[in-house]
Each structure stands twice: as C-alpha cells, then as structure tokens.
C-alpha cells in the first residue's frame with residue numbers, strides 16, 4: 395500500500411456503484427477523473443440491496459480480503475426498497491468501517507454568505523468525525539425485553555487510543571490548512587467521555603503549538619453552523635455528534651446533491667472509502683436526474699488522499715463553478731469536465 399505517485403503505480407480502486415442512482419453518479423465521477431488525466435486501475439463489485447434481494451449476499455469476507463490490497467473503495471450508494479432496515483447498513487457499511495479500520499470520517503463543507511460590504515464570500519471548513527467508537531460501537535443490550543419492566547442500554551465506547559488517533563489526524567489537517575481546530579462535545583453533561591476527549595485534545599495539542607484551538611458544546615455548534623459557520627476551519631468530534639453535525643453541515647452548504655465524504659484509514663495500511671453522502675434515491679434512479687456533484691467531489695477527495703492533490707483541486711474548482719447549475723446528470727458532468 396502506498397500513496398499514489400510515490401511508486402509510480404496506478405492506484406487500484408474497488409468500485410461499488412450499489413443501488414439506485416449509485417451506479418449512475420459513480421460512473422460520472424470516474425468519467426471526470428479520467429478527464430482530469432488520472433489513470434486508475436478499477437475493479438467493479440456488484441454489491442448492495444439489489445444483490446441482497448437476488449441471492450442474500452451482503453459483503454462476503456472473501457471480498458473484504460481482496461479489498462485489503464486495494465488503495466481505495468469508491469462507492470455510490472447502497473440501499474433498496476424491500477431490504478429490511480439495518481441489513482445493508484450494518485452488514486456492508488459498518489462492516490467495512492470496522493473491518494478496514496476507517497477511523498476518520500472526513501466531510502468538507504462550503505458555505506457562502508455576504509460580508510459587511512454585501513459581497514458574497516465563500517468559506518470552507520471540514521468536520522472530522524471519529525468513525526469506529528462512541529455510541530455506534532454496539533455496546534449495550536436489553537434486559538426483560540418486551541415486558542413492562544424492560545431496560546435498554548446503549549453505551550458510548552471511548553478508548554484513549556481511538557480518541558487520540560482521531561484527534562491527531564485533525565491537528566495534522568488543521569496544520570495543513572489555517573491552523574485552527576475546534577473540539578465539539580458535551581463535556582458539561584458527558585463528564586466521563588467528555589473528559590477523556592478534552593484531555594486528549596489538549597495533550598495532543600501540546601505537540602502542535604501553532605494550532606489555535608477552540609471548544610464548543612454540540613448544541614452551541616448547531617447554532618453556529620447555521621448562523622456563523624465562518625468561525626470554523628477544522629472541527630473534531632465523536633461519532634454520534636459528528637453524524638448529526640455533518641448532516642446539518644450538508645443542509646447549510648448546498649444540500650444533499652453536493653455533500654461528499656471520505657472514510658479514512660490514514661495509516662494507509664488498507665484502502666480508504668469515498669462516497670457521496672446521499673442515499674440511493676430510488677425515486678429518481680435511472681432517469682438521468684441525479685446530481686452527480688457529490689460523487690464527483692468524493693472522487694476528488696479520493697485523488698487527494700491517493701497523493702494526486704493537483705487534479706483533485708482542479709475537479710473541486712470545476713464543481714464549485716457548476717454547483718448552481720441545473721440539468722441532467724450527464725449535462726452537469728459535461729459542464730464540470732468543460733471547466734477542468
């Protein structure tokens with residue numbers, strides 16, 4: 395495993411189009427990457443809700459083993475009507491996240507707002523969400539289930555190792571940007587996990603003295619996301635808060651058709667996974683109506699991570715120039731390619 399460019403090899407990418415609009419938008423993302431003159435070695439995998447409905451397959455261990463030798467996974471969207479809830483989410487997406495140790499979820503946002511002179515300014519910021527622990531680790535259970543005395547517990551798992559590696563990644567990212575990092579938590583109420591996060595944040599921060607830090611409670615951060623997102627550059631937060639905040643971030647920065655995400659293993663000891671935030675949108679599938687920008691931007695994140703920042707930046711700028719356009723899936727992709 396290596397960063398693209400360091401050994402001159404074409405990056406190996408496993409492509410999972412998935413369901414609904416997934417295959418359409420991923421195909422457009424690959425078209426843009428090719429137009430940006432980046433050569434990938436791709437292998438397509440037929441997985442997703444449709445495959446589960448056809449033969450019960452979700453994510454075989456053999457496929458997971460094959461993927462360990464890839465540099466990246468480029469995923470469209472998975473989920474289809476008729477598949478029971480949780481089957482694909484737990485069996486494919488979460489399994490990938492845990493088995494491939496994709497411990498960083500990185501989501502970039504771009505907002506526009508008028509400045510004091512009334513000129514529209516754009517501002518970009520990034521949320522780094524811990525992706526393998528917290529309340530999503532599956533700790534908990536039922537007692538006396540189905541009786542009037544039933545109890546359900548859902549613990550939040552926060553390991554020093556897991557919290558620290560995520561925070562370390564966030565500091566390094568902040569250093570490569572504007573040297574500003576905000577921790578978002580709820581330390582006043584979640585006094586155990588919040589304490590661990592806060593101590594880790596300051597201890598790792600001691601080795602990054604040039605990074606200015608801030609702290610927001612998650613409820614305050616929700617207000618700032620809407621009213622004053624310009625205060626942020628890089629945000630680091632736990633799994634649950636990150637899940638909610640990033641959806642809010644998507645809503646204040648252009649909507650579901652533009653939101654890209656990366657699930658990263660920053661040690662490069664296995665592939666990282668790149669996907670648009672939106673789902674399979676069965677209501678518009680197969681009609682050339684889906685906005686491909688989120689998938690194209692996810693492709694740009696993939697190129698950046700694979701060590702090709704220059705084409706990644708060109709694709710991003712081309713998407714920015716087209717983010718207000720309307721049109722069919724293929725028209726929008728053509729417009730992005732024309733801007734490259």
Ligand code: ATP
Pocket residue numbers: 415472473650651671672673674675676677678683684685686688
């Ligand atoms: P999931 O549970 O997989 O997230 P969902 O139905 O809750 O599925 P989406 O599939 O993201 O969420 O769809 C939500 C709405 O947004 C739908 O009306 C869909 O048509 C629309 N939508 C989602 N992605 C896009 C896109 N890329 N372009 C245009 N509309 C989209």
